[in-house]
Amino acid sequence: MSTNLLEVKQLKVAYGGIHAVKGIDMHIKQGELVALIGANGAGKTTTLKTLAGMIKPTEGSIVYDGANMAQIPVYNYVERGLALVPEGRGIFSRLTVEENLLMGGYRSNDKVQIMADIERVYGLFPRLKERHKQLAGTLSGGEQQMVAIGRAMVSRPKLLLLDEPSMGLAPIIVQKIFEIIRMIASEGVTMLLVEQNAKLALQTCQRGYVMESGKITVADSAEALLSNERVQQAYLGE
Amino acid sequence: METFIQQIVNGLVMGSMYALIALGYTMVYGILSLINFAHGEVVMIGAMVTITCINLVSSIAPGLPGSLVFTAGLLMAIPITMVLGFSIERIAYRPLRKAPRLTPLITAIGVSITLQQVAMLIWGRSPRSFPAIFGEDAPHKLFNLDVSITNIQITIIVLAILLMAGLLIMVEKTKLGRAMRATSQNPEVAGLMGVNINTIISMTFVLGSALGAVAGALYAANYSRADAYIGFMIGLKAFTAAVLGGIGNLAGAVLGGIALGLIESVGAGYIGPLTNGFLGSHYQDIFAFAVLILVLVFRPSGLLGERVAERA
Ligand SMILES: Nc1ncnc2c1ncn2[C@@H]1O[C@H](COP(=O)(O)OP(=O)(O)O)[C@@H](O)[C@H]1O
Ligand SMILES: [Mg+2]
Numbered sequence: 307m308s309t310n311l312l313e314v315k316q317l318k319v320a321y322g323g324i325h326a327v328k329g330i331d332m333h334i335k336q337g338e339l340v341a342l343i344g345a346n347g348a349g350k351t352t353t354l355k356t357l358a359g360m361i362k363p364t365e366g367s368i369v370y371d372g373a374n375m376a377q378i379p380v381y382n383y384v385e386r387g388l389a390l391v392p393e394g395r396g397i398f399s400r401l402t403v404e405e406n407l408l409m410g411g412y413r414s415n416d417k418v419q420i421m422a423d424i425e426r427v428y429g430l431f432p433r434l435k436e437r438h439k440q441l442a443g444t445l446s447g448g449e450q451q452m453v454a455i456g457r458a459m460v461s462r463p464k465l466l467l468l469d470e471p472s473m474g475l476a477p478i479i480v481q482k483i484f485e486i487i488r489m490i491a492s493e494g495v496t497m498l499l500v501e502q503n504a505k506l507a508l509q510t511c512q513r514g515y516v517m518e519s520g521k522i523t524v525a526d527s528a529e530a531l532l533s534n535e536r537v538q539q540a541y542l543g544e
Numbered sequence: 545m546e547t548f549i550q551q552i553v554n555g556l557v558m559g560s561m562y563a564l565i566a567l568g569y570t571m572v573y574g575i576l577s578l579i580n581f582a583h584g585e586v587v588m589i590g591a592m593v594t595i596t597c598i599n600l601v602s603s604i605a606p607g608l609p610g611s612l613v614f615t616a617g618l619l620m621a622i623p624i625t626m627v628l629g630f631s632i633e634r635i636a637y638r639p640l641r642k643a644p645r646l647t648p649l650i651t652a653i654g655v656s657i658t659l660q661q662v663a664m665l666i667w668g669r670s671p672r673s674f675p676a677i678f679g680e681d682a683p684h685k686l687f688n689l690d691v692s693i694t695n696i697q698i699t700i701i702v703l704a705i706l707l708m709a710g711l712l713i714m715v716e717k718t719k720l721g722r723a724m725r726a727t728s729q730n731p732e733v734a735g736l737m738g739v740n741i742n743t744i745i746s747m748t749f750v751l752g753s754a755l756g757a758v759a760g761a762l763y764a765a766n767y768s769r770a771d772a773y774i775g776f777m778i779g780l781k782a783f784t785a786a787v788l789g790g791i792g793n794l795a796g797a798v799l800g801g802i803a804l805g806l807i808e809s810v811g812a813g814y815i816g817p818l819t820n821g822f823l824g825s826h827y828q829d830i831f832a833f834a835v836l837i838l839v840l841v842f843r844p845s846g847l848l849g850e851r852v853a854e855r856a
Contacts, residue, residue: 360732384738396733398726409726412719413738461737 310369311336311465311496312357317366319349319356326352328520329366334465334498339491341507341528342500343541344517350500351393353517354467357498358390359383370465385413387464391471393500395454399443403434406442406453410460420460427456430486448479455486465496472503484510504541508532516541546690551813552806553686557697557766559805560704564759565782566789566797567711568752574728574792575748577645578637581652583756584779585659586629590757591770592663594621595672602675610677614765622757629753630746638742656775663772671771674764700762707755708798715794724748728792777829781808784836790846799847807831 312334319327327349334340344350355361357368359380368375371386378386389410398406407427411420428435431452437445442453451471458466471487472480480503488510491497501507508514508528516524516537524537531537565587572580598617601608608616636655640648683692715721726734727744735741763778764770781804789800812828823830839846 358736360736379740380735381738381740384736390736392733392736396730396736398729398733400729401722401725405722405726408719408722409734409737409739412723457737 309336310334311338311371312498313367313369314357315367315369317353317356317368318364319352319361320364321352326520327356327363330517330520330522332515332522332525334496337494337496338513339497339499339511341504341511341514342498342517343504343507343514343537345540346502347519348517349520350517351469354390354469354498354500355392358388358467360390381413384461387462388467389458389461389463389465390467391451391454391458391469393469393473395447395450397442397450397453397457400441402439403442403445403453404438406457407434407460410457413461423460423462424456427459430489431456448475448483451475451479451483452486455483455490459490463495465498466490468497468499470500470502472501472506480506504537505532505543547813548810549686549689550691551809553691553693553697555806555809556802557693557700557805558809559785559802560701561759561763561766561778561801562782562785562804563708563798563801564704564755564762565778566785566801567708567794568756569783569786570789570791570794570797571724571748571752573786574794575724575731575745576637576641576648578648579652579783579791580632580637580749580752581649581779581783582632582636582655582659583752584775584777584782585656585663586625586632586753586775587756587760587763587778587782588770588772588775589628589659589663590621590625590753590760591764591774592667592672592760592772593624594618594757594761595674595764595770596667597621598675598677602677610679613675613677614761618758618761621761622754625753625757625760626750629749629756633746633749638745656779660772660775667772669772671769673769674767676768678765696762696765700766703758703762707758711751711755712794712798720747781829781832784832784839788835788839788846790849793846793848796846796848803847804832804835807835 310333314330314332316329316331317327318329330353342350342353352361356363359375359378370388398409407424408420411423414420433449434452434456442450445453455471468487471483475483484506499507499511508531511528514526514528514531515522524531524534565583568583569580572578594617597620598613601613601616632655636651637648640651678695681694681696683694686693715724723734723739724744727739727741731741782801785800785804786797788804789796808828808831811831812825815823815825815827
């Protein structure tokens with residue numbers, strides 16, 4: 307019986323007067339792959355940004371790896387092994403590909419390890435190696451997503467939060483990206499995956515949460531969700 | 545022809561100082577999108593503190609060579625000015641980080657006025673003369689022509705080039721520089737990568753102030769004096785240089801500074817003949833502001849300015 311790497315209780319997040327997340331409970335066990343699906347505007351991105359420390363919650367608690375994250379500033383999250391691949395990729399467009407990857411290792415002083423990790427990213431995404439001196443903003447959307455994922459890998463996460471990694475990408479690129487996501491997971495990295503493509507997400511993950519206007523309405527195994535009639539109708543287009 | 549070359553030399557000297565100061569404006573703008581109008585006053589304080597420190601050094605250790613006294617005075621003035629820049633950000637700008645953009649701008653003007661008043665309290669209203677530590681700075685003849693350049697002017701150009709090259713290399717090649725660039729492009733994500741944004745912002749103010757202190761000291765040395773009022777005009781001109789180069793762009797600030805110095809100097813040299821003596825060379829300030837207006841109207845992004853739209 308493994309322990310929870312992440313435990314979220316009654317989390318509420320608001321932008322001024324707009325309540326985007328209205329009291330959610332969530333947990334992720336060590337090594338688990340969990341999907342978070344829901345319609346546009348449901349509050350998925352807000353949830354991930356809050357888990358990553360970019361937004362402070364108005365109420366509720368986030369316990370990650372035994373620590374209450376509320377008091378910890380965002381720049382100390384990465385060295386605790388928490389990484390987010392943000393929605394829209396969030397690459398540094400006027401930094402080169404390699405500089406973007408180096409930013410993933412910003413809090414490490416082990417240059418040898420950082421370079422080895424970058425080489426590993428290049429091994430997985432040879433296009434990035436070809437373009438390592440190019441400004442990241444000049445890359446295609448798929449390549450930028452590779453940079454964003456590669457950058458997160460260089461930070462050696464224990465918990466990787468992914469926000470719509472397939473957004474705006476051609477199906478063949480989506481396949482490639484998901485191959486890598488599965489590979490990272492197979493190395494023991496715990497993941498919370500937000501996806502518009504709910505079917506792909508549930509096929510990749512073991513469990514899933516369904517979010518609707520700021521609340522978690524269904525929580526179940528991926529298998530059960532895939533065969534849940536309501537989920538099928540709303541998110542799987544069947 | 546010799547007049548022209550002389551104007552070029554003078555232009556390079558002024559331009560070097562504008563460039564050093566413009567870097568301070570552009571670095572802060574690059575990270576905070578804030579025009580730190582108090583920067584001119586930081587330069588002024590740098591000049592005044594340098595004069596005080598040089599007097600101090602000369603009185604403690606009389607008989608030292610001028611270059612050594614200058615270096616010692618400058619090395620004392622730089623950290624003091626850095627602390628000033630750091631404090632301005634902490635006290636005046638940081639609490640307004642989330643305020644509408646007009647608020648910190650007005651605050652910047654307030655900080656300017658405050659610094660000017662404080663300078664008057666400390667150093668008085670009349671100019672302080674720059675100590676005559678270099679003896680008689682007789683001009684050298686350049687290329688055997690009737691073109692002259694003083695030791696101080698040579699120092700200004702050389703020191704400015706070294707500092708600007710150092711800054712550009714730091715920003716392009718070091719981890720700190722990379723973090724500064726990342727922060728200016730996407731502060732939220734830089735935070736995710738483990739960058740403490742506040743530290744980077746402080747560093748930006750501290751570095752800009754250090755360059756400003758050097759520029760102020762060189763300015764005072766070049767004109768043999770400084771007073772509490774010099775910050776306004778030199779600040780405005782360096783700001784113009786930053787806009788001309790493309791605000792937010794470091795190489796642009798250097799280019800804009802040099803270009804503005806040259807435009808001003810060459811313009812001042814020929815404004816008399818061009819207007820049949822109606823306007824004399826003391827009208828040189830109109831060039832800077834004509835440039836500012838023209839750039840804002842025809843090319844607001846400046847010479848090396850970034851494209852406004854970024855791809856998603
Ligand atoms: N920066 C913001 N300021 C104000 N409201 C926001 C902001 N970001 C998101 N919202 C609102 O919060 C709700 C949840 O948005 P989001 O978390 O982006 O949803 P999702 O990722 O599921 O599409 C939406 O109603 C959205 O309009
Ligand atoms: Mg979203």
